[in-house]
Amino acid sequence: MSELDPVTLAVLNGRLVQIADEMDATLFRSAFNPIIAEAHDACHGLYHAQTGATLVQGTSGLPIFVGAMAFAVKAVIDKVAKDGGLVAGDTYLFNDPYDGGTHLNDVRLVRPLMREGRVFAWLASVGHWLDIGGNVPGNFNAKATESFQEGVRIPPVKLMRAGVLQQDIVDILSANSRVPLSNWGDLNAQINALDLGERRLTVLLDEYGDATIAAAFAALSARAETLMRANILALPDGTYSFDDFLDNDGVSDSPLRIALDLTIVADRMRLDFSRSAPPCDGPLNIARSTSIACCYVALKHIFTDVPANAGCLAPIEFIIPDTTLLGVSAPRPVGGYTETILRVIDVIFGAFAKIAPERANGAPFATINALSLTGRREHGRRWVMFCFFGGGLGGNPYGDGLNHGNNPISTATIPPVEILEALYPVMFTQWALRVDSAGPGRHRGGLGAIYEIEALAEDGAEIFLLGERGKYPPFGVNGGKAAALNRFVFETDDGEATPPLISKAVDIKIRRGQKVRLTTPGGGGFGDPATREPERVARDVRLGYVSRDRARDDYRVALHEDGSIDLSGTAALRGGARA
Numbered sequence: 001m002s003e004l005d006p007v008t009l010a011v012l013n014g015r016l017v018q019i020a021d022e023m024d025a026t027l028f029r030s031a032f033n034p035i036i037a038e039a040h041d042a043c044h045g046l047y048h049a050q051t052g053a054t055l056v057q058g059t060s061g062l063p064i065f066v067g068a069m070a071f072a073v074k075a076v077i078d079k080v081a082k083d084g085g086l087v088a089g090d091t092y093l094f095n096d097p098y099d100g101g102t103h104l105n106d107v108r109l110v111r112p113l114m115r116e117g118r119v120f121a122w123l124a125s126v127g128h129w130l131d132i133g134g135n136v137p138g139n140f141n142a143k144a145t146e147s148f149q150e151g152v153r154i155p156p157v158k159l160m161r162a163g164v165l166q167q168d169i170v171d172i173l174s175a176n177s178r179v180p181l182s183n184w185g186d187l188n189a190q191i192n193a194l195d196l197g198e199r200r201l202t203v204l205l206d207e208y209g210d211a212t213i214a215a216a217f218a219a220l221s222a223r224a225e226t227l228m229r230a231n232i233l234a235l236p237d238g239t240y241s242f243d244d245f246l247d248n249d250g251v252s253d254s255p256l257r258i259a260l261d262l263t264i265v266a267d268r269m270r271l272d273f274s275r276s277a278p279p280c281d282g283p284l285n286i287a288r289s290t291s292i293a294c295c296y297v298a299l300k301h302i303f304t305d306v307p308a309n310a311g312c313l314a315p316i317e318f319i320i321p322d323t324t325l326l327g328v329s330a331p332r333p334v335g336g337y338t339e340t341i342l343r344v345i346d347v348i349f350g351a352f353a354k355i356a357p358e359r360a361n362g363a364p365f366a367t368i369n370a371l372s373l374t375g376r377r378e379h380g381r382r383w384v385m386f387c388f389f390g391g392g393l394g395g396n397p398y399g400d401g402l403n404h405g406n407n408p409i410s411t412a413t414i415p416p417v418e419i420l421e422a423l424y425p426v427m428f429t430q431w432a433l434r435v436d437s438a439g440p441g442r443h444r445g446g447l448g449a450i451y452e453i454e455a456l457a458e459d460g461a462e463i464f465l466l467g468e469r470g471k472y473p474p475f476g477v478n479g480g481k482a483a484a485l486n487r488f489v490f491e492t493d494d495g496e497a498t499p500p501l502i503s504k505a506v507d508i509k510i511r512r513g514q515k516v517r518l519t520t521p522g523g524g525g526f527g528d529p530a531t532r533e534p535e536r537v538a539r540d541v542r543l544g545y546v547s548r549d550r551a552r553d554d555y556r557v558a559l560h561e562d563g564s565i566d567l568s569g570t571a572a573l574r575g576g577a578r579a
Contacts, residue, residue, distance in 0.1 A: 004215055012208065012216040013056075013307075019200040020044045020058035023125065023193040028060075030192055032185025033130045034423060035386060038415040042127035044193060046201070047073040048217070049112075049119040053310035055217045062410040063300065063308070064341060065126045067293030069108065070310060072100030073122045076110045079156045088114040089163030091194065094156040095132065097147070097334045098287045104132050104151035104335065105139050109159065109190045113201055115210055121217075123197045125190040129183050131384050133176040138372030138386040140466040142250035142504035144283045144333040152176040153330070160191070178374075178382045224311030229267035231303045232315060235355055239263040242350035243275075244343050244363075247471045249282030250336065250504040255471070256280055256325060258340070260347040264355070271295055271348070272319040279325045283333035283466070286340045291326040292318055294341035294409065298348040301408055302359075338388075339468040342366040342407055346475075349394075353477040358397060362445050362524030363474035364408055365391025367486055367503070369467040369518055373426060375457045383457075385424040390414045392438050392446030392522030395480055401446030401523035403433055403545075425457035434484070434519050436547050439473075440554035441480030441525020442532045447545055448484060448520035455510050463490060463508035469521045470503030480525030481554065487519045530556045530574055534565045 004012070023044035031037040043061025045054060052073035057066040075096070080086045091111040095104050108126045112119040134151035135141050144150045152173075159169050170187070174180035205213055239261055246256040259275035279285050296313060299306075306312045320327040326344065328334070346363050353360030368388035376382055393401040393408075406412050417428045430452035437448035455461040465488055473482040486503055489496045491514040499505035510516065537557040540546040551557045558569030 004212070004219055009216055009219055012213065013220060015204055016046065016056040016216070017059060019197055019204070020046065020056050021060060022200060023197040024058040024060045026193040026196050027125065027127060027189045030189035031127065032182045034415045034419050035130065036127045036186055036189070038413065038419050039388070040412045041410070042125070043069070044123070044125050044197065045069055047122040047124055048310070049121055050077070052077050052122065055121065055221070055309055057308050060411055062412060063297045064102065064293055064409040065106065066308070067296035068100060068102050068290055069124050069126060071289035072108050073110055073124055075099045076122070076156050086112060086119070087162050088112070089160060090158055091160035091191070092156045093159035093169065094154045096153055096155050097290070097337070098330045099155070100289050102290055103139070103337045104134070104147070104153060105129050107132070109194055111194050111198065113198055115205065120205070120210060121201070123194050123201070125193050127186055127190055129186055130386055131178045131183070136372070136464050136506060137178055137374035137382070137384045137462070138464060139335055140370040140372055140386070140464055141283060141335055141506065142464065142466045143506050144335055145251060145281050146331040147333055148331060150283065150333055150335040179384055220307055221309050221311035224307040224309050225314040227306045228303060228312045229315050231306065232264060232269050233267040235264050237264050237266070240351045240354045242347045242354070244346050244350065244475070245472045246284055246339060246343055247468055247503050248501055249280035249284045250466065250501060251282040253501055256284060258343040258347050260351050262348070262351040268315045268317065270317040270319065273324060273326050274319055274321050276324040276326055278323060279328045279332050283335035284340050285325045285328040285332045285334050286337045287329070287334065288320050288322070288327040290337055290341060291320050291344060294344045295348065297409055298345040302352055336370070336466045338368045338370065338409070339466070341409060342468070345408055350475065357478050360477040360526070361396045362394025362401060362439055362441065362476045362480050362526050364393045364523050365448055365469065365474055365483065365521040366407060367391070367468040367521070368407060369465065369486065369520060371518060372464040373424070373453065373455070373461045375425070375459055375461045377425065378458060383424055385420065385426060387415055387420060389449065389451055389518060389520055391448040391520035392483060394474065394523035395439065395441045395443035395445050395476070395526030397526065400443050401438065403447040404449045405446060425455070426461070427454045427456055428452065429454050429515060430517070433545070434522070435544055436550050437484040437520070438522035438545065439476045439481050439483035439525035440529035440550070441476055442527030442529065444525050444529070444532070444540070445474065445476070445483050445523030448522040450517065450519050452515050452517040454515045455512055458512060460509060460511040460514065463505065463510060463516055465499070465503070465505040467503040474521050474524040476524035477526055479528035481529060483522040483524050486521050488516070490516045529554050534570050538563060538565050
C-alpha cells in the first residue's frame, strides 16, 4: 500500500501514539521510584528498524528522552550488526551518555519487534533511576571531573536473551547502587512497559498489515519534514545570534558561554554552536546526541504544528564541534546535563526572539535544581531522596508565564510533597510561590517557588545540589525584564549559609531539625512592563505575586493603602517613564 488516505493516516497515528502512551502509563503505575512514578521522568517511543530514527513518541513522557533515544537505538543497531544473533525477545540495557544517553541515571531498554524473522521497528523505554553508584548519592555530583565519579557506565548489553532475564546483569546493577530495591522495581516496570508495547503493536500490525503501518510511518515523517520546511520558509533569511551563560562548572567559579548562530536560508536552518565554551572540568558537559535532542525539543516548542518525529529535523543542520562542552566524549563528566540543555534551549528561544519577536517567549527559570538529601534510617538502611523543583515560565505573546511549572525539556510533574514526606525522613516546612520572582513585562513571567525542607532522621542528612541561574537570571524579551536569581540556603549551628558556588554544593551536613531552603527563579517578562494594564498589576499585588515597591518601580503603578489604583500617581509615574 503506497499511499494512505488522510482519515486512515489520522487513525493510525492515534493508534500508534496510544501505544507509546500506554507504555508510559504502565511504567508510571509500576515504578518504585517517585521520580518515575510521580514525576514521570521517563519516556517511551517507537523507532525505525534500520536507522533508529524517531517514529512515534508518547504524549506524557519527556521529549528530551525521545530525541536522545534515536541515537541510543542506533547504538543498539550497530551493536547487533557487529555481534549478530538477534532474536525475538532480546532486550538491551544501557545508560552510556556518550552514545545516545543523557546521564548515567537515565537507564534505557531497547527491544526489537520481529516480524517473520526481521526487525519491523524498535521499542524503547527510558527512566531515571534513583542511584547508580558513584561518589554522590543520587549521582548529581557537582564536583565530578570524570564520569567514573558519577556512577556506573553501562554499554549496550543483553539484559534479556530470547525473553529470558540475565540474572548476572541484574546482580551487577544491584551491587552498584545504594538503593537496589528501588532500581529492581523500576527495571521490572520498564520491562512490563516493553511487553505491553510489543503486544499492542503486534495487534495493530495483524489488523492492518505490516505494509500499511510502514507506509504510515513514512507518511508521518514526510509530513513532519514538509511542515518544518514550510515554517522555516516563512521566516526571514539571515543569521541571528544569541549568547547566554551557565554560572560555573561546579569545580571552578568561571562562567560558561552557550552561544548560538542561527542561520535561515530558504527552507533550511543551521544551528551553529561553535562559539560556545570548551569542555569544562565539571559535570556541565553534554554529548553531541544530547545537544541535538534538546534542539529538537526547542524547535518543537516554536513550531507546534509539526508532528513529533525525526522528519522535523530533516531541514536542520547542526554544527556542534567536539571542541565545545556541547559535543564531548568519555570520560568528560555529564551528570549536570539538565542545566546545559536548558541553556541550549534558552539560546534558541533568544535567537528566535530576534527572528520573530511577536512570537517570542521570555526565558523559563531553566534549572531543575537537582537536590539530593541522603542519610541512614534507624535500622541503618540507606535512604536517598532526589527531587527536582519548579519555577516560572516566560511571559509570551498570549499572556503571563505559568507559575511554578516545570521546564520545557519535559512534561514531568514535580513530585507531591505528601509523597516525599511519606517516603523519606523529611518535612517540608514551606512550599509556596515566591513574591517578586517573575520577570516584569506587559505579560509578566510566571513565579518561582520557595521550598524549605527540615531533616527528621536522627543523624540528620547530607545535602547535594546541582543547579543554575544563580548568577545569570532568566532573560526577558521585547522590553521584558529578567526574573529573580536562584538561591539556596542551609542552616548551620552558626546561622544560615550559602554555597561558595551559589548554585552548586556537595557534602553539606545538617543536623536533625535543621533546614535547607531553595528559592527558585521565575520566568522572564514579555514586553515593556510600563505597558501592563494597571488593573492587572493591582491584582498581582492583591494576590501576593508582586510587592507594592516592585509595582511602583517596575510597572510604574501607584496604589492606595487599600490596594486600589492611584490613577493620578500612576499617570505621573508612567508619564515620567515615557519622557
